Amino acid sequence: MDLELSEEESELRDNVRAVLAGICPPAVVRAVFEGKGDVAPVWAKMVELSWPALAIDEEHGGLGLGFVELGLVAEELGRAVAPGPFLATATQFAPAVREVGAGSPLAADLLGRVAAGQVTGTVALAEAGRWEPAAVAATATETDVGWALTGAKAAVLDAAEADEVLIVARAAGTAGPDGLGAFVVSGGDLAVTPRTVVDPTMPLADVVLDGVVVPPERVLAAPGAGDARVAEALERASQEATVALALVAAGACRAIFERTVEYAKVREQYGRPIGSFQALKHRMADMFLAVERATALCYFAALAIAEDDPRRAEATAMAKAAAGECQRLVVRDGLQLHGGIGMTWENDLHFLLKRALAAGALYGDDVHHRARLAHTLGLVARDDELEEARA
Amino acid sequence: MRLTFGDEVEAFRQEFLAWLAENRPSEEEMAADPAVSSAHIPDWARRWTRRQFDAGWLVPGWPPERGGRNAGPVETLVYQEELTKAGVPRTTNPQGLGIVAPSILDYGREDQIRGYALPILHGEKSACLGMSEPDAGSDLASLKTRAVLDGDHFVINGQKVWTSGANYADFCFLFCRTDPDAPKHKGISVVLVDMDTPGITVRPLAEIVKPEHPDLNEVFFEDVVVPKENLVGQMNNGWAMANGSLAHERGMVWLSGVLGLEDEIDKVLAEAPDKLARLTPTERAVVADGLVQSAIDVAAARCLGYRGFAKLVRGGSAPEQALMKAFTSESRQRLALRAAEMGADHLVDLAPTPTEHSWLEAYFVTFGGTISAGSSEIQRNIIAEKVLGLPR
Numbered sequence: 030m031d032l033e034l035s036e037e038e039s040e041l042r043d044n045v046r047a048v049l050a051g052i053c054p055p056a057v058v059r060a061v062f063e064g065k066g067d068v069a070p071v072w073a074k075m076v077e078l079s080w081p082a083l084a085i086d087e088e089h090g091g092l093g094l095g096f097v098e099l100g101l102v103a104e105e106l107g108r109a110v111a112p113g114p115f116l117a118t119a120t121q122f123a124p125a126v127r128e129v130g131a132g133s134p135l136a137a138d139l140l141g142r143v144a145a146g147q148v149t150g151t152v153a154l155a156e157a158g159r160w161e162p163a164a165v166a167a168t169a170t171e172t173d174v175g176w177a178l179t180g181a182k183a184a185v186l187d188a189a190e191a192d193e194v195l196i197v198a199r200a201a202g203t204a205g206p207d208g209l210g211a212f213v214v215s216g217g218d219l220a221v222t223p224r225t226v227v228d229p230t231m232p233l234a235d236v237v238l239d240g241v242v243v244p245p246e247r248v249l250a251a252p253g254a255g256d257a258r259v260a261e262a263l264e265r266a267s268q269e270a271t272v273a274l275a276l277v278a279a280g281a282c283r284a285i286f287e288r289t290v291e292y293a294k295v296r297e298q299y300g301r302p303i304g305s306f307q308a309l310k311h312r313m314a315d316m317f318l319a320v321e322r323a324t325a326l327c328y329f330a331a332l333a334i335a336e337d338d339p340r341r342a343e344a345t346a347m348a349k350a351a352a353g354e355c356q357r358l359v360v361r362d363g364l365q366l367h368g369g370i371g372m373t374w375e376n377d378l379h380f381l382l383k384r385a386l387a388a389g390a391l392y393g394d395d396v397h398h399r400a401r402l403a404h405t406l407g408l409v410a411r412d413d414e415l416e417e418a419r420a
Numbered sequence: 421m422r423l424t425f426g427d428e429v430e431a432f433r434q435e436f437l438a439w440l441a442e443n444r445p446s447e448e449e450m451a452a453d454p455a456v457s458s459a460h461i462p463d464w465a466r467r468w469t470r471r472q473f474d475a476g477w478l479v480p481g482w483p484p485e486r487g488g489r490n491a492g493p494v495e496t497l498v499y500q501e502e503l504t505k506a507g508v509p510r511t512t513n514p515q516g517l518g519i520v521a522p523s524i525l526d527y528g529r530e531d532q533i534r535g536y537a538l539p540i541l542h543g544e545k546s547a548c549l550g551m552s553e554p555d556a557g558s559d560l561a562s563l564k565t566r567a568v569l570d571g572d573h574f575v576i577n578g579q580k581v582w583t584s585g586a587n588y589a590d591f592c593f594l595f596c597r598t599d600p601d602a603p604k605h606k607g608i609s610v611v612l613v614d615m616d617t618p619g620i621t622v623r624p625l626a627e628i629v630k631p632e633h634p635d636l637n638e639v640f641f642e643d644v645v646v647p648k649e650n651l652v653g654q655m656n657n658g659w660a661m662a663n664g665s666l667a668h669e670r671g672m673v674w675l676s677g678v679l680g681l682e683d684e685i686d687k688v689l690a691e692a693p694d695k696l697a698r699l700t701p702t703e704r705a706v707v708a709d710g711l712v713q714s715a716i717d718v719a720a721a722r723c724l725g726y727r728g729f730a731k732l733v734r735g736g737s738a739p740e741q742a743l744m745k746a747f748t749s750e751s752r753q754r755l756a757l758r759a760a761e762m763g764a765d766h767l768v769d770l771a772p773t774p775t776e777h778s779w780l781e782a783y784f785v786t787f788g789g790t791i792s793a794g795s796s797e798i799q800r801n802i803i804a805e806k807v808l809g810l811p812r
Contacts, residue, residue, distance in 0.1 A: 031422050032723055033730035038421065097421050290808050305811040310804035317803060318747055321740045325723035326716070332421050347716050354716075399712045406715060408692055408708035409701075 032328055034101075042101045048078060049109040055377045058110045061230050062380060068113040076146030081119055085127075089140040096269060100331035103273040104324075107280025107388060110380045112230035114149035117187040120273035121266075122150030125195050128262035129211045130249040139193065139213065150193040152270070153182040153236050154263065160393045162197060162263035163206045167238055169198040169252050175245055176212060178238040186391065188234035189223050191216045196238065197263060200252035206260035210252030212243040228387035230380070268345040271392040272330045275352035278388035279323045282355050285363035285381045286316045292367055303366075312362050323348070323355035343405060346398040353395025356385045425494060432495045436477065436502055443471050444508050455512035456633040459546040459585025465512045469543030472510075478541060479517075486525070487541045493733050497675060504679040515584060516540045516547035520593045523661055527610075527653035536591060536612055548589035550596075550613075550639065551662070552582045558798045560595075560662060561604045565641060567596040567611055569648065569655075574598075574611055576619075576644040582792070586637035587624045589615050599656050608658035612650040619644035629781045674725045674741060677748025677789075678718075684752065685718045687777070688759045695762040710758045717751040739807045746799035749789030756783035 034042065052074045060066035075081065084099040085091025099120060106116060123143050130136025142148040156166055167180025178198050188194060194216050200208040220237045250259045290313055293304030303309055330344035338344075360382045364371045371378045389395070403409045424430075445464045453462040461469070472478035473487035481496045482488030491499070503510055511517040517540060524537040539545035556563040565578025576596060586592065592613045599607030615622070619642045624634035653661060692711060696704050724747070728738035760779035763772045771778035790796045804810045 030424065030722075030726045031730045032727035033734065034421065290810065293810060302811050304804075307801065310808075310810050311797070311800045313808055313810065314743075314800035314803040317739075317808060318743050321724055321743060322717075322720040322747070325727050325740070326720050328421060328727070329719070329723045332423055335421075336423050338423055344719075347719050350712075350716055351720060354713075399709055399716075402712045402715065403705070403708040406689055406692075406712065408689075408696060408711055409704055 030329075032325060032332070038097065038101060041098055042105065045080075045102050045105045046108070048074065049105055049111055053109050053111045053113075055380070058112065058230060058380050059377070061112045064229070066112060071111065071113045072115070072149075075113065075115055079144075079146075080115060081123075081146050082144035084119065085123060085140050085144040089137060090144040091140070095335035096272070097328065097331045097335050099269075100272060100276045100328065103276040104280035104283075104327075107277035107282075107384060108284045110228075110230055110281065110384045114151075114187055114190060116231070116273065116277065117151040117191060118143060118149045121152040121186065121270040122191070122193065122195055124269040125152045125154075125211070125263065125266040126150075126213075126249065128266040129195075129259055131262070133249065135213065135246065135249055148192045149187070149190070150195065151185055151187045151191040152266070153185045153188065153194050153196045154267070155183055155185070155392075156181060157183050160267070160397065162209060162260045162267065165197050165199055165209060167196070167198040168201050169210050169212065169243075170201060171251075172242065174242055176210070176243045176248060176251070177240045178212060178214075178243060179240055180238045182236040182238065184224065184233045184391065185236055186231060186233055188216070188219070188236050189221045189232060194219060194236070195249065196236075196243075197259075198238070198252065200254055203252070203254050206257040208252050208254050208256065209250075209259040209263065211249040211259060211263070213247045213249055214241060214243060226387065228380075228383040230384065231387050231391070233391075264342070267392065268330075268334055268341055271345050271349050272327060272334060274388045274392050275323070275349045276327045276331070278352040278356050278385050279320065279327050281381045281385040281388060282323065282352075282359040283320045285359050285378070285385065286313070286320050288378060288381070289313065289316065289363045289366050296368075309366060312366065316359050316362055319355040319358045323351040326351045343402065346401045346405070349393055350395045350398040350402065353389045353398070356389035357395070360385050425498070429494050429498055432491070433498045433502060436499055439475060439477060440502065440506055440508070443475070444468075444506060447507075450508075455509070457585050457588045457635045458515060459513050459548050459587075459589035461512050461543060461546050461588075465509075466543040468508075469511060469517075469541070473541050473543070478510075486538075493729070497729065500675050501679065504676070504683065513540065513546040513585065513589075515549050516545075516589075519549060520547040523593065523610075523664060524612075524652060526664060527661055529649075531649070532612065532652060539590075545590040546585065546588060548583050548585045548592050548615075548637075550580045550583055550586075550592045550594035553579060554581055557582075558795060561608070561659065563595055563597060563608065565594070565596040566600070567594075567598050567609060567646075569598070572648050574646045574648060574650070576611070576613065576641045576646060578641050580639040580641075581637075582625075583637045583639050584635050586615065586622050586639045587634065591615055592639070593652075595658055595662060598658075602656060605659045607656055608662070609655050610652040610658045610661050611646055612652060613641075613644065613646050617644050617646065629784045674728070674744035674748065677744060677752070678721045678725045681718045681721055681748060681751055681755065684755055684759070684782075685715055688755065688762075688779075689715070691759070692762060707758070707762065710754075710761075714751065714755040714758055717747075717754065721748050721751055742799070742803050742807050745794065746790070746796040746803075749786065750796060753783065753786040753790060756780075756786050 052071050082091040083094050087093040126136050126139045169176045169178050194214050196212045196214055221234045223234045226233050294302050296303050326348045330348035333341040333344040367378055370376050404411045445468045449464040455462055476484050476489035478487035480488050480491035480499050483490055521537045521540040524532055553563050567574040567576045594611050594613045595608055597607050598609040621640040623638040625636045626634045724740050725744055728740040731738040756779050760783055770780055
């Protein structure tokens with residue numbers, strides 16, 4: 030197993046980092062936090078550089094690179110607290126379209142337009158704090174003019190901004206992985222309520238599905254009782270979204286950690302740099318471990334996805350759990366070691382803290398993913414199995 | 421990045437596996453005469469070391485005349501993986517093979533290599549490392565054991581402690597002070613001392629686990645006379661060797677830590693369903709979460725170790741390697757305690773049944789990992805100062 034970046038991968042990372050330093054310096058991030066940001070130039074530059082095309086296959090006009098490369102970009106987005114539609118479009122929408130709609134003309138069209146930078150997108154999957162496709166309750170009912178969707182989606186990234194929203198809903202009377210379908214709706218056609226979020230560079234919104242009708246040509250996968258293929262495809266796509274978010278969190282955490290170490294070298298008290306005190310050294314050594322532990326697991330998961338290894342589901346849960354655990358430690362100690370200056374709005378540190386928290390939570394925090402692992406490792410029964418046993 | 425090694429490496433793995441199947445010591449002979457100290461070499465281990473040496477499988481990265489086959493670092497890693505999976509110890513004298521022999525090969529003269537290093541590689545002699553003293557533990561450079569040059573010999577006086585295997589070793593790779601007036605790092609030399617030399621007293625220190633098989637010792641030196649030619653390398657240049665020795669040791673530690681963790685988590689997860697069955701669902705969820713965190717630790721240790729290793733193989737620096745000693749030893753400690761807690765009436769019985777593996781004993785043993793060879797606290801200082809560049 031070779032978990033170190035190849036020369037090409039390092040070059041890509043350096044290049045992405047340099048571009049992001051230019052297009053979203055702290056002033057741009059601050060403007061978004063203060064409600065006067067404009068993310069259009071950030072996205073325009075990414076499109077100009079073909080970033081949305083990175084992991085889309087060549088058949089659909091993409092560059093045909095793999096998920097490791099996409100992960101490298103995600104880590105840098107976290108490090109820069111970069112705003113804009115890249116994350117939702119490239120790591121959520123495009124993988125879901127590819128996995129669910131494989132081979133369909135609708136999928137081909139959407140992937141082609143994502144690769145060309147003509148369309149942004151997101152995925153409306155989660156409901157009320159549940160991130161697993163099998164937990165979806167929203168329903169799709171077939172009518173004369175298409176499918177009518179009813180239900181409520183929660184915490185959808187970029188729901189108020191995206192051009193296209195992939196919505197997951199199930200055939201009435203089905204449950205669990207059985208009977209899921211996927212539908213594409215223009216963002217403008219949805220009833221969307223933006224949430225007041227900790228990190229406005231990753232805007233979230235709730236979506237109410239009040240019978241919105243999806244015409245047949247916009248159905249990516251029609252729901253069918255007895256068919257679990259859509260759930261499987263969505264699991265695979267969710268793994269990409271999850272690992273990308275884990276890398277966003279890990280990237281933000283690494284930046285917090287690096288800023289903290291630099292600050293501890295220059296901030297003096299009692300006539301010496303505070304970084305010379307052993308109590309602080311040990312906390313920074315532990316921050317370093319937490320960041321490296323999470324990053325290593327993230328790239329293992331990215332590689333498992335890129336090579337379609339059977340360990341991809343477990344590796345994904347471990348990566349996101351480790352990123353969440355990393356966030357808990359690094360946000361806390363990063364802020365604590367900065368002292369009062371870290372509490373001020375004026376200091377840029379809080380953008381990173383908030384990005385680490387938000388990315389750590391979306392698609393499941395460490396508790397959620399450890400609970401998943403407790404089940405897959407055979408240690409506890411799943412909650413629904415427990416309920417069945419009780420009934 | 422990729423998940424697998426190339427075809428050549430996999431061919432190497434198969435070649436070793438085939439040889440191992442033919443030549444490994446059997447479970448029966450190992451169980452009949454187990455090694456009871458880190459310098460005790462049972463007969464089967466002597467034969468096993470010699471077979472490995474002759475076939476070039478003892479230290480694959482070395483040339484054939486030293487028991488190797490000029491293998492690269494990736495091949496060496498594969499070799500270690502397979503040996504561990506097979507449950508066969510590479511040696512029963514790890515500090516001899518891993519630290520003393522390579523140090524003598526690096527710094528010693530040809531006659532010292534013939535008289536001390538090669539016998540280790542042939543399974544004929546075992547060695548202990550005389551480093552720590554009562555007042556020189558983490559601060560090793562403060563060591564006081566004195567070697568005074570008197571004509572053609574040294575006269576050694578002083579005391580070592582925590583000396584693994586001194587009660588079984590044939591000789592000691594002894595760090596001693598040869599210039600008391602020089603700054604403390606600059607007055608240390610290494611001398612090879614046969615353990616049967618008059619004036620040496622070894623007092624085993626029974627440990628909190630298996631007191632009947634002590635491995636740590638106090639070693640007292642009283643007017644011990646050692647020929648001058650037993651000096652290794654240059655006079656007063658011992659500190660370079662101390663750093664070199666520990667580098668040899670740390671070079672091995674990450675992989676054995678990872679492989680040990682993988683073996684242990686597999687055992688724990690296999691035992692878990694039965695043991696957790698007696699818990700209420702809520703208790704079970706709490707305990708399960710601890711085990712999951714350990715499973716993540718194990719996967720992370722492997723990923724971190726292999727990532728750092730890949731960087732080193734490419735000739736770069738690998739700051740994560742500095743983390744591995746503290747991380748793997750602390751992970752093993754957490755895992756052993758969680759495993760012990762799974763047992764019925766957990767933490768009351770030494771083991772669930774007298775014949776079962778005792779995770780509680782294993783827990784105590786893990787403190788050897790977090791205390792010795794640079795404690796976890798020293799590791800954090802090293803990381804903070806050497807890797808993060810924080811001021812002293």
